[in-house]
Amino acid sequence: MTSNTTPRLLLLLVILGAFLTLGYWVNCSGVEQPIRFPHKTHLDLNLACTTCHYRAEKDAVAGRPPTALCLGCHMGGDTQSEEIKKIRAYGEKGQEIPWRRVWRLPEHVFFPHQAHVTAAGLKCQTCHGPMETLTRPPARPLKTLAMDDCVGCHKARSAAQKNKANEARLATVTAQRLPTDCIACHR
Amino acid sequence: MALWGMVIDLDRCTGCQACVIACKAENNVPAVGEKEAKRERIISWMQVLTETDEEHHGEKMRFIPRPCLQCDDPPCTKVCPVYATYRNPEGIVAQIYARCIGCRFCMAACPYNAKYFNWHTYQKEGPGQNPDVSVRPKGVVEKCTFCHHRLQKARVRALAEKRDFDPREYVPACAEACPAQAIFFGDLSDPVSEVARLARSPRAFKLQEELGTKPKVIYLTEGEGGG
Ligand code: SF4
Ligand code: SF4
Numbered sequence: 181m182t183s184n185t186t187p188r189l190l191l192l193l194v195i196l197g198a199f200l201t202l203g204y205w206v207n208c209s210g211v212e213q214p215i216r217f218p219h220k221t222h223l224d225l226n227l228a229c230t231t232c233h234y235r236a237e238k239d240a241v242a243g244r245p246p247t248a249l250c251l252g253c254h255m256g257g258d259t260q261s262e263e264i265k266k267i268r269a270y271g272e273k274g275q276e277i278p279w280r281r282v283w284r285l286p287e288h289v290f291f292p293h294q295a296h297v298t299a300a301g302l303k304c305q306t307c308h309g310p311m312e313t314l315t316r317p318p319a320r321p322l323k324t325l326a327m328d329d330c331v332g333c334h335k336a337r338s339a340a341q342k343n344k345a346n347e348a349r350l351a352t353v354t355a356q357r358l359p360t361d362c363i364a365c366h367r
Numbered sequence: 368m369a370l371w372g373m374v375i376d377l378d379r380c381t382g383c384q385a386c387v388i389a390c391k392a393e394n395n396v397p398a399v400g401e402k403e404a405k406r407e408r409i410i411s412w413m414q415v416l417t418e419t420d421e422e423h424h425g426e427k428m429r430f431i432p433r434p435c436l437q438c439d440d441p442p443c444t445k446v447c448p449v450y451a452t453y454r455n456p457e458g459i460v461a462q463i464y465a466r467c468i469g470c471r472f473c474m475a476a477c478p479y480n481a482k483y484f485n486w487h488t489y490q491k492e493g494p495g496q497n498p499d500v501s502v503r504p505k506g507v508v509e510k511c512t513f514c515h516h517r518l519q520k521a522r523v524r525a526l527a528e529k530r531d532f533d534p535r536e537y538v539p540a541c542a543e544a545c546p547a548q549a550i551f552f553g554d555l556s557d558p559v560s561e562v563a564r565l566a567r568s569p570r571a572f573k574l575q576e577e578l579g580t581k582p583k584v585i586y587l588t589e590g591e592g593g594g
Contacts, residue, residue: 237527238527240520240523286465287492287501287502288464288465288501290499290516290519292519292520292523292527294523294526294527295523295526295527298526298527298529299526299527299529361455361456361461362453362455362461362463363455363459363461363463363512363515363519364519366461366463366464366465367499367500367501367516367519
């Protein structure tokens, strides 16, 4: 390589680096929600997570609440809040709030919320992190889960379960109540 | 613990292919396109094999619907170097796509040609596909899973409703779709279940039994209904 090409090569690398950084930044700047929803304000009122994310108790997916549910509380009276006005505007137009999904498990994972929320009685924060402290919507998940988070919990709990006679009975009747079999979660 | 199995009555099968289509729709089995099909890369977890009847040569066809036979002693799992395919405690021979490295040893080991390779990215997740089943990426092997996602869902439903899971809640798509009701499904370990009873029938036989694969898809010979 001659001394002439080295600075050019360096310049090229710098430009390439700048592009990559920009790309990374654009990609990771996170999810922006249509409404600056404060989880903290709502949970400080002693509402449960499932008051709004009610599908978590019945469905595999927890989902985001429909406009009508928000309006159930935010309909009446005057408001100074720009955010509440936005909800009402959606309601008047008969539109759903275009909430954007933040949490996404890998495509090959089967995770049923209802079994974990109702039967196992897990706290949402176990997987989702301290959502109750948020004064604005999270741009990205508060926790990153790895497979070991699922398997670790299943293993620890099934060990504990074996010690309880009644629970053990349940484990046999529903078969694999706390499975560590791969296809219990892989789809 | 259950031992899931299937009995297919060849006397009832009309070769209509409803099971094939039901399986494709249920499991997001991709259409590979004409060019790939010509290279024998069609993916079809359930296939209706045809055979001419030896006794009535050229007159009669024999139809044999062939899913993965969920061998109880599967040769495919033994050759997998990364444990991406294994026999689960309930006898389902599972395929973990996220783990498969696409070496295709298992395809070579399966005597029934029940496994398929994704040579390309044939599809992306989207509307019209079953959200309960993953879309396989390029470079992995796939096959019939006995619709195990239906088992996952039935179990979760029972758990959430705090009741016992009834094995009858779990039926694969092919068995459900068969208009001739030729496909029976259930728990082979329960002696009073219909599949266990049919599996004991004198008409019952297994494909290439001599290989020692112990398939849990059991066939009933045809020719009985015709008299
Ligand atoms: S193709 Fe995949 S499943 Fe088959 S043997 Fe290789 S790694 Fe295992
Ligand atoms: S039929 Fe083939 S793929 Fe299915 S379990 Fe048997 S050997 Fe494996």
